[in-house]
Amino acid sequence: xxxxxxxxxxxxxxxxxxxxxxxxxxxxxxxxxxxxxxxxxxxxxxxxxxxxxxxxxxxxxxxxxxxxxxxxxxxxxxxxxxxxxxxxxxxxxxxxxxxxxxxxxxxxxxxxxxxxxxxxxxxxxxxxxxxxxxxxxxxxxxxxxxxxxxxxxxxxxxxxxxxxxxxxxxxxxxxxxxxxxxxxxxxxxxxxxxxxxxxxxxxxxxxxxxxxxxxxxxxxxxxxxxxx
Amino acid sequence: xxxxxxxxxxxxxxxxxxxxxxxxxxxxxxxxxxxxxxxxxxxxxxxxxxxxxxxxxxxxxxxxxxxxxxxxxxxxxxxxxxxxxxxxxxxxxxxxxxxxxxxxxxxxxxxxxxxxxxxxxxxxxxxxxxxxxxxxxxxxxxxxxxxxxxxxxxxxxxxxxxxxxxxxxxxxxxxxxxxxxxxxxxxxxxxxxxxxxxxxxxxxxxxxxxxxxxxxxxxxxx
Numbered sequence: 001x002x003x004x005x006x007x008x009x010x011x012x013x014x015x016x017x018x019x020x021x022x023x024x025x026x027x028x029x030x031x032x033x034x035x036x037x038x039x040x041x042x043x044x045x046x047x048x049x050x051x052x053x054x055x056x057x058x059x060x061x062x063x064x065x066x067x068x069x070x071x072x073x074x075x076x077x078x079x080x081x082x083x084x085x086x087x088x089x090x091x092x093x094x095x096x097x098x099x100x101x102x103x104x105x106x107x108x109x110x111x112x113x114x115x116x117x118x119x120x121x122x123x124x125x126x127x128x129x130x131x132x133x134x135x136x137x138x139x140x141x142x143x144x145x146x147x148x149x150x151x152x153x154x155x156x157x158x159x160x161x162x163x164x165x166x167x168x169x170x171x172x173x174x175x176x177x178x179x180x181x182x183x184x185x186x187x188x189x190x191x192x193x194x195x196x197x198x199x200x201x202x203x204x205x206x207x208x209x210x211x212x213x214x215x216x217x218x219x220x221x222x223x224x225x226x227x228x
Numbered sequence: 229x230x231x232x233x234x235x236x237x238x239x240x241x242x243x244x245x246x247x248x249x250x251x252x253x254x255x256x257x258x259x260x261x262x263x264x265x266x267x268x269x270x271x272x273x274x275x276x277x278x279x280x281x282x283x284x285x286x287x288x289x290x291x292x293x294x295x296x297x298x299x300x301x302x303x304x305x306x307x308x309x310x311x312x313x314x315x316x317x318x319x320x321x322x323x324x325x326x327x328x329x330x331x332x333x334x335x336x337x338x339x340x341x342x343x344x345x346x347x348x349x350x351x352x353x354x355x356x357x358x359x360x361x362x363x364x365x366x367x368x369x370x371x372x373x374x375x376x377x378x379x380x381x382x383x384x385x386x387x388x389x390x391x392x393x394x395x396x397x398x399x400x401x402x403x404x405x406x407x408x409x410x411x412x413x414x415x416x417x418x419x420x421x422x423x424x425x426x427x428x429x430x431x432x433x434x435x436x437x438x439x440x441x442x443x444x445x446x447x448x449x450x
Contacts, residue, residue: 070446125397132393136384146380149443150394153373156439157398160432164401 006209013202020195024188032188044102046188050196051094052120058088058200059127059155066151069144075215078144081151082134083207085127087200092124115165116172122161126154140218231316235324236331242301243332249297250332257290257340261347275348280410282348284403286340287363288370291333292392295374298325299382308448318445322375326437329371329378337363350414358413358422365426366406369433373398376440379447405429 028046035042065081068074099117100110111117130150137143181189243249264282271278302308311321341359345352352359374395381391396403405425412421 070443122397122400129394129397132390133380133384136386136390138385142383145446146383149376149446150380152443153376153398153436153439156435157401160401160428160435164404164428 010202010205013198013205017195017198017202020191020198024192024195027188027191033182033184035185038106041102041105044098046192048095048098048102049189050193051091051098053193054196054200055088055091055095055123057197058084058091058204059123059158061204062088062127062130062151063155066148066155069148070152075140075144076212078148079208079211079215080204081148083204083211085130085151087203087207089124089127089131091196091200092120092127095120096124113168114172115162115168118165118168119158119162123158126157130154140215231320232323232327235311235321236327239298239325239328240331243328248301249294250336252297253290253294253332253336254339256293257286257336258343260286260289261340261343265347276350277411277415279344279348279350279414280407283341283344283410284366284407286344287333287337287367287406288396288399288403290336290340291329291367291370291374292395294332294336295329295371295378295395296381296388296391298329298375298378300387303382312448318448319441321448322379322440322444325379326371326375326440329375330367333367333371334363337367352414355413358419359410362406362409362413362422362426365429365433366402366409369402369406369429369436370399372433372440373436376436376444376447379444383447401432402429405432 024046028043032043032046034040061084062081065077065084069077069081099120103112104110130147133150134143134147137146261282264285265272268275268278268282275282299308302311312318314321338360341363344350377395377398378391381387381394384390405428409422409425409429412418412425
């Protein structure tokens with residue numbers, strides 16, 4: 001695709017996002033029914049859960065991009081990996097902020113070391129570590145390679161963390177084994193989920209574009225330095 | 229295999245002549261125990277349930293100190309280049325280094341454990357072989373990924389500061405299961421329950437041993 005159609009796609013995505021967000025807000029706050037026991041409190045669910053799913057998706061993208069970088073050595077893969085990690089940390093931050101806000105009135109505690117909460121926190125720490133490593137290596141080639149290695153390590157660690165802590169007492173609901181969400185809440189959830197996914201794609205594209213430009217600029221600067 | 233042994237022997241020899249790493253690991257481990265004694269003063273009469281946690285925090289902290297030195301001394305003396313020029317697979321260097329780190333950690337763990345027995349007035353007898361098994365498998369997991377991350381950290385601007393920041397989130401499964409296993413041995417005494425934590429730690433070691441072996445060359449590349 002050429003640059004023009006790329007920016008046209010971004011504009012279309014941005015527009016879809018703006019409209020989708022209004023619709024999602026409407027569905028979450030007005031369209032969806034009030035929950036029986038928790039009341040309006042439950043509406044935070046429409047942001048908490050999609051943000052979690054989107055964060056995990058971003059980390060999976062980081063893993064694939066890291067792996068591809070090791071194999072192909074094309075720095076575009078590194079740009080994608082970095083973009084995905086940053087955005088994943090952002091979505092996980094939303095999860096970790098909305099979680100305690102919801103937990104305090106619902107469970108009467110800000111935090112409990114239940115498996116799901118612990119896993120989210122550990123993932124957040126792992127990918128902040130990934131970003132830290134990138135901060136402290138100057139040579140762009142080494143930075144890309146070393147962080148790709150850590151991206152693979154972090155992703156491989158995730159199931160092991162889960163299997164180590166899943167025996168801990170869990171009060172966090174799982175949508176899968178309780179038969180899922182009430183059908184009347186499903187449309188609002190699906191819309192919110194879809195909007196978050198579009199947001200992920202949009203942010204990834206923009207961040208990737210920015211990082212590619214920065215990478216190109218860095219390379220040109222080095223070439224200029226070399227000819228001097 | 230003999231090449232792995234050569235790298236291992238080199239590190240062991242350097243350590244036996246200087247004793248830098250082991251001394252600092254041991255001393256730091258003992259300092260951590262003393263700190264815990266003050267931090268948990270209110271529990272002093274019934275400290276036993278907290279001992280597995282205290283032990284593994286001391287092991288992890290002193291182990292991080294040791295891992296930091298695995299590549300640092302070579303980096304400082306310009307020997308890393310020489311090591312990299314040796315015509316062997318980079319994975320061989322990884323296994324040699326990992327083996328050396330494991331031995332250093334196990335030695336300091338056993339001495340730290342003896343200090344724990346004294347400081348916290350514990351008596352153990354039949355538990356000792358089980359404890360050594362748990363220490364061994366836990367340490368293998370720790371060094372399997374620790375050696376790789378140590379090689380990453382030593383080549384950054386932050387060096388020693390970075391390693392614990394990137395190591396502890398990754399090492400969490402080992403820490404959780406090692407504390408759990410030690411707790412089973414010291415407190416609940418249901419040895420059949422040991423199977424699960426030992427299995428997870430072994431899987432961790434195998435996964436990260438393989439990942440590190442495959443990726444180690446990229447980390448050291450200059």
